[in-house]
Amino acid sequence: MSVVFVSLGMTVDGYIAGPNGGPDNPLGDRGPTIHTWMYGQRAFRSRFGMAGGDTGRDDQILEATMTRSGATIMGKRMFEEGEKNWPEEAPFHMPVFVLTHQVRSPWQRPGGTTFHFVDDGIESALERARDAAGGKDIRIAGGADLIRQYLHAGLIDELHIALAPILLGDGVRLFDGIDPVRVSFEIAEAVHSPSVTHLRYSVKRPRR
Amino acid sequence: MSVVFVSLGMTVDGYIAGPNGGPDNPLGDRGPTIHTWMYGQRAFRSRFGMAGGDTGRDDQILEATMTRSGATIMGKRMFEEGEKNWPEEAPFHMPVFVLTHQVRSPWQRPGGTTFHFVDDGIESALERARDAAGGKDIRIAGGADLIRQYLHAGLIDELHIALAPILLGDGVRLFDGIDPVRVSFEIAEAVHSPSVTHLRYSVKRPRR
Numbered sequence: 001m002s003v004v005f006v007s008l009g010m011t012v013d014g015y016i017a018g019p020n021g022g023p024d025n026p027l028g029d030r031g032p033t034i035h036t037w038m039y040g041q042r043a044f045r046s047r048f049g050m051a052g053g054d055t056g057r058d059d060q061i062l063e064a065t066m067t068r069s070g071a072t073i074m075g076k077r078m079f080e081e082g083e084k085n086w087p088e089e090a091p092f093h094m095p096v097f098v099l100t101h102q103v104r105s106p107w108q109r110p111g112g113t114t115f116h117f118v119d120d121g122i123e124s125a126l127e128r129a130r131d132a133a134g135g136k137d138i139r140i141a142g143g144a145d146l147i148r149q150y151l152h153a154g155l156i157d158e159l160h161i162a163l164a165p166i167l168l169g170d171g172v173r174l175f176d177g178i179d180p181v182r183v184s185f186e187i188a189e190a191v192h193s194p195s196v197t198h199l200r201y202s203v204k205r206p207r208r
Numbered sequence: 209m210s211v212v213f214v215s216l217g218m219t220v221d222g223y224i225a226g227p228n229g230g231p232d233n234p235l236g237d238r239g240p241t242i243h244t245w246m247y248g249q250r251a252f253r254s255r256f257g258m259a260g261g262d263t264g265r266d267d268q269i270l271e272a273t274m275t276r277s278g279a280t281i282m283g284k285r286m287f288e289e290g291e292k293n294w295p296e297e298a299p300f301h302m303p304v305f306v307l308t309h310q311v312r313s314p315w316q317r318p319g320g321t322t323f324h325f326v327d328d329g330i331e332s333a334l335e336r337a338r339d340a341a342g343g344k345d346i347r348i349a350g351g352a353d354l355i356r357q358y359l360h361a362g363l364i365d366e367l368h369i370a371l372a373p374i375l376l377g378d379g380v381r382l383f384d385g386i387d388p389v390r391v392s393f394e395i396a397e398a399v400h401s402p403s404v405t406h407l408r409y410s411v412k413r414p415r416r
Binding site: 012013014030161163165166167168169173174175178179180183184185186187189190191192193194195196197199201 | 391392399403
């Protein structure tokens, strides 16, 4: 059975993107610094067609995150930001389901990424992702609003936060607007390198 | 030379106290749940005159935090909240310097805690705390506003966040209003138990 997980970068002050983000400013002002730890890793570089890179524990964690995923789900704004900025060979190499109100045919990219557009809700997108994942896990990529919707619906099993030792002071917070009664966590792991702290939580089933 | 440090509890969504806090509602609504991991530890219980308690790694960390401190600095609201709620034998057992605009004579409690009231600024309070600490470390206890003032002034060496695996959804955030250009961190440690994740950062010297 596929595990449904979130894996994202966050600053110590809780931001997962900077302010003023959009297709012309991906991740927002200073947002790319949230992921500084990632850019030198071999697992990251290889997805963008670059050779070399670090191969320590951060790389192993990143590689495992990418390898376990058989399908990805993302929101419309995240897709639109990426559509303009990903290389032609989009860095997913798996089926990606985009939640949108727009009806659109699948968009196939070289390298194995096909974007499917889903206009009938988060449960339907998850069902389609399960069918496509072939038993591998399903990653809810973001943005914040989509992750909160899945958390509130009790559909996420694991949350991995790569906590960057920086402050942004402004931007998009993952947990703004979350209902603390419906979402709670159990600590699964905390490991760190000099660049990032990996916090792993199991999401507890919501009270019915 | 005394190390100046902060050690506090924070939720995954960044709150160090719940909303509506005050002398009649210490730590705010649901705020005490931030410190749930602490209440069963021997180091905590002993400071409140209770026997027994857990003696695992969380307890060792808490004991070390308390033992290293030779003086504590806190803001006026934190003091006023505690003044009404601490037992007669206040749980510090060391000199405590309270930043306030009110001139007031020292208030000596049984068990070795004396509150000194400082009305001429954070640097003066730190100087007095250094003199009183006898070479031990100095803890900036809070609240959030006071910690931000010390961080902005470049006067804090270490930040220890005991990250509770809960969400509050509302309350007092440590980093609201922080200037991200003036404050940055280096990761020193991350260890976890089933109840809490201890994140330890060195505070980098501010750019002059």
